[in-house]
Amino acid sequence: MKITCIGAGYVGGPTMAVIADKCPDIDVTIVDLNAQRIAQWNDDDLSNLPVFEPGLSDVVAKTRNRNLFFSTDVENAIREGDIIFIAVNTPTKTYGVGKGMAADLKYVELCARQIAEIAHGEKIIVEKSTLPVRTAQSLKTILSNNAKNLSFQVLSNPEFLAEGTAVQDLYHPDRVLIGGDQTPEGLKAIETLTSIYARWIPRERIIQTNVWSSELSKLTANSFLAQRISSINSISALCEQTGANVSEIAKAIGTDSRIGSKFLQASVGFGGSCFQKDILNLVYLCRYFNLPEVADYWEHVIKMNDYQKRRFANKIIETLFNSVSGKKITCLGWAFKKDTNDTRESAAIYVTTALLRDKAEIHVYDPKVTPEQIYADLDYMKQHHRSNDMTGIAGDMTTKELKDLVHVHNEPYEAMDKAHAIALLTEWEEFSSYDWEAIYNKMYKPAFVFDGRNLLQKDKLSKIGFEVYTIGN
Numbered sequence: 001m002k003i004t005c006i007g008a009g010y011v012g013g014p015t016m017a018v019i020a021d022k023c024p025d026i027d028v029t030i031v032d033l034n035a036q037r038i039a040q041w042n043d044d045d046l047s048n049l050p051v052f053e054p055g056l057s058d059v060v061a062k063t064r065n066r067n068l069f070f071s072t073d074v075e076n077a078i079r080e081g082d083i084i085f086i087a088v089n090t091p092t093k094t095y096g097v098g099k100g101m102a103a104d105l106k107y108v109e110l111c112a113r114q115i116a117e118i119a120h121g122e123k124i125i126v127e128k129s130t131l132p133v134r135t136a137q138s139l140k141t142i143l144s145n146n147a148k149n150l151s152f153q154v155l156s157n158p159e160f161l162a163e164g165t166a167v168q169d170l171y172h173p174d175r176v177l178i179g180g181d182q183t184p185e186g187l188k189a190i191e192t193l194t195s196i197y198a199r200w201i202p203r204e205r206i207i208q209t210n211v212w213s214s215e216l217s218k219l220t221a222n223s224f225l226a227q228r229i230s231s232i233n234s235i236s237a238l239c240e241q242t243g244a245n246v247s248e249i250a251k252a253i254g255t256d257s258r259i260g261s262k263f264l265q266a267s268v269g270f271g272g273s274c275f276q277k278d279i280l281n282l283v284y285l286c287r288y289f290n291l292p293e294v295a296d297y298w299e300h301v302i303k304m305n306d307y308q309k310r311r312f313a314n315k316i317i318e319t320l321f322n323s324v325s326g327k328k329i330t331c332l333g334w335a336f337k338k339d340t341n342d343t344r345e346s347a348a349i350y351v352t353t354a355l356l357r358d359k360a361e362i363h364v365y366d367p368k369v370t371p372e373q374i375y376a377d378l379d380y381m382k383q384h385h386r387s388n389d390m391t392g393i394a395g396d397m398t399t400k401e402l403k404d405l406v407h408v409h410n411e412p413y414e415a416m417d418k419a420h421a422i423a424l425l426t427e428w429e430e431f432s433s434y435d436w437e438a439i440y441n442k443m444y445k446p447a448f449v450f451d452g453r454n455l456l457q458k459d460k461l462s463k464i465g466f467e468v469y470t471i472g473n
């Protein structure tokens with residue numbers, strides 16, 4: 001048996017590396033149109049892999065060129081693969097119908113058309129990308145209208161890994177979900193895919209459903225997770241007005257086994273490529289199916305997240321005497337969470353944009369994110385953000401002006417030297433081990449710290465002399 005995966009990104013790369021590790025008798029080929037990305041996956045120097053994930057380089061080192069291959073030859077991989085995973089990106093549309101809400105399925109459609117053109121014989125096509133419910137129907141329509149001599153089944157097998165813990169999540173998932181047609185052929189395909197995962201995952205954790213339930217479970221899971229964060233963040237605002245402490249509340253409610261303790265960490269706002277995109281997609285689907293009340297309900301999770309990011313940025317501006325113009329603000333962290341180099345939808349991008357709008361001078365340090373990525377994020381924000389409220393620097397600031405105001409450092413102390421304020425935006429653990437006394441001595445006074453992750457020890461910093469703001473306290 002041979003496996004092909006189209007899309008060598010944050011999902012395709014780690015997922016297939018783990019399958020290759022657990023199934024040494026199966027050849028796994030990951031293909032991508034992006035030649036640079038493939039070259040990075042093939043780089044002898046494993047620190048150059050395009051995806052940073054703890055433990056990933058070890059799995060790649062073990063499997064690469066044994067039974068795991070990275071290639072740009074999409075056609076050949078489609079021809080050879082018995083099971084073809086589609087793990088391409090499905091971002092929010094930035095144009096036309098559904099702009100700013102619906103998932104852009106053009107990359108998925110392209111895969112289906114290419115498979116239809118090239119594939120012969122029997123194939124199982126697996127939706128690994130997160131897709132709106134009923135996408136499998138569109139794939140089937142494209143395949144059956146264009147393919148020749150192809151007998152195929154479409155399965156939905158959404159991925160639940162979280163970045164930063166992807167390798168761990170893939171080896172020990174809470175569950176694997178496989179949806180397919182409830183016909184003899186569909187059930188056989190479900191069983192074929194199940195038997196692969198069953199090599200390392202107990203069968204009782206492999207959930208089999210119909211294809212629509214599987215597709216919709218993924219959007220639902222992400223919406224529920226994000227909703228918990230928006231819920232606790234909404235309470236953090238109330239805490240700040242009342243003297244209650246959001247961390248104490250999270251503990252108090254989280255010990256109720258019906259609520260559970262995970263995903264109750266108040267923050268500057270959730271980021272990442274999935275939560276916002278998937279909820280917007282769910283909202284779009286609800287409106288499409290004429291369920292406005294359901295759409296409004298879920299849309300509020302996003303609105304609360306926008307509010308939290310805006311509230312944090314405004315807090316900085318207000319505290320610094322209502323203007324940050326010309327002041328040096330240091331952002332510690334740019335990634336959307338720790339242990340990843342991914343910055344998509346990171347709260348740092350929004351907070352920085354708001355501060356730039358107030359003419360701050362921004363200095364950034366992140367242990368894993370490159371300067372090119374940071375400038376690209378700000379540029380993208382200028383053009384594409386769905387809310388006018390957030391596209392503050394659009395139009396009136398050129399890329400050159402942006403670069404003049406945003407400085408990226410590869411060393412944290414230099415980034416904080418002579419700063420007016422520090423905004424901690426990603427919970428990288430190294431931030432708590434810095435020499436905060438030395439940092440204080442080199443900052444303008446009053447020296448402000450805005451801890452968007454409640455990572456630092458507030459009492460310790462206050463003792464040194466810092467003015468400290470934490471979320472929900």
Ligand code: NAD
Binds near residue numbers: 111
């Ligand atoms: P990504 O952008 O990191 O990777 C997608 C890759 O697909 C890119 O390298 C792109 O060049 C490639 N690609 C696009 N069209 C192609 C084509 N026609 N042929 C060959 N290659 C093509 O995206 P990702 O983060 O890996 O996400 C992929 C999907 O998985 C999305 O639907 C996402 O919602 C879902 N997902 C992501 C995560 C996550 O944590 N990132 C978790 C679960 C699910």
Ligand code: UDX
Binds near residue numbers: 266269
């Ligand atoms: C998420 C889902 O967790 C995962 O199952 C799905 O497959 C993809 O989307 P990911 O976005 O990679 O994973 O990371 P996650 O750990 O969920 O964090 C998302 C965002 O929420 C981050 O910005 C994180 O900092 C934030 N967060 C998370 C909080 O602010 N508070 C929390 O309690 C948890």
